[in-house]
Amino acid sequence: MTDPAENRRGALLMMGSMAAFTLNDTCLKAVTATLPLAQTLVLRGLIASALLALLAWRRGALTVTLSRRDKGLVALRSLAEVGAAWFFLTALTQMPLANVTALLQTLPLTVTLAAALVFGEPVGWRRWTAIAVGFVGMLLIVKPGTEGFSLYSLYALVAVVFVTIRDLAARKLSREVPSLAVTLVASLAVTVFFGATAAAQGWAPMTRGELSLILASGLLISGAYLLSVMVMRVGEIAVVAPFRYTGLVWALLLGWLAFDEWPVPSTLAGAGLIAATGMFTLWRSARVRRRR
Incomplete structure (x- = not known):
């Protein structure tokens, strides 16, 4: 049985991770009001990748030899990360922060759905019902066919698809593959992609305030990634994940x-x-896993 203290620690780490991710999104939304998205992301990516590389090196996560299967899964996950970053952050620049965040929270539903359809994982009627009700909630936010509909809502939903692919690829990785190394590769992939995009678009001058927001974003996203890695090693997932x-x-x-x-x-x-x-x-997913 999991120690209640470990569950409390896991819950605090999860809440810290979510706070860091959302504060990062706030910084990006503010700075992309005046700077190109690609330029902002390549600078943030350089900061985050440097910090992640240092941490991975300190933990010995850069010396692991990957199988061909794991290399393919890491590559797929990194490509999905690039797609998710592009669509999510494009939507973020045009939509209210809470709307985009709420649509991204459909992830547990889409991962469960995709795991059932793609990998044949068994899903009972309770979770199928939850998925259906959750998608009704998604429609209330997107409002298709009404005056409140925004094309950028579809961008957010495409981002959810990419994040679902990313997470399913991560689930199929071998257990010995370090999470930090996988995260670092994804961060580098996003940085390279947006670096090429920024080079094609040209570079805009930046104020001290804009640079401060980008630096804060880089530090926040690095902290969010670190906390999200730590939280998977602490407490019981059924208790910690809802946070x-x-x-x-x-x-x-x-x-x-x-x-x-x-x-x-x-x-x-x-x-x-x-x-x-x-x-x-x-x-429900955690309970089913425990029974098995």
Whole structure:
């Protein structure tokens, strides 16, 4: 049985990770109002990759020899990370922070769905029901066919598809592959892609305030990655994983404080459905794994 103290530590690490990710998104949304997205991401990527490389080196995560299968999975995961970054952050520049964050929280539902359809993992009627209700919540946010519909909502949903591919690829990696090394490769892939994009688009001059936001973003995303690696090693997943939805609280608060954004009631209802069904899916999946 897992030590309750370990569960509390895992919950705190998960909440810290979600806070860091959402603060990073806030910095990026603020700075991309005046700077090109590609330029911002290549600078953030250089900072984050340097910090991740140092940490991976200190932990001996750079000396592992990968099999051909694992190399392919790492490459697939990195490509999916590039796609997720492009679509998610493009949507973030055009949509309220809470809306984009809420759509990304459908991830436990899409991962469960994809694992059932692609890998044939068994999913009972309870989780199928949760997935269906969660997608109703997604429709409340996207509002297809109405005046409130935004094309960038589809960008956010495409980002969810890429993140789902990324996470499924990570699940199939061998256990001996260090998480930090995988994260570093993905960070480098994003940096190289956006570096090429920034070179083609040209470089814009930056103010001290913009540089400060980019530096903060690089530090925050590095801390978020580190905390997300640590949280997978502490506590019971059924207890710890639901705390990922504290990111929604941060998104609501920061969107209101930084950008004067507040979701309409239907969006809040959709986010609530997504959070509730996502937490149930995480809990149910963990319970099924324990039984097996």
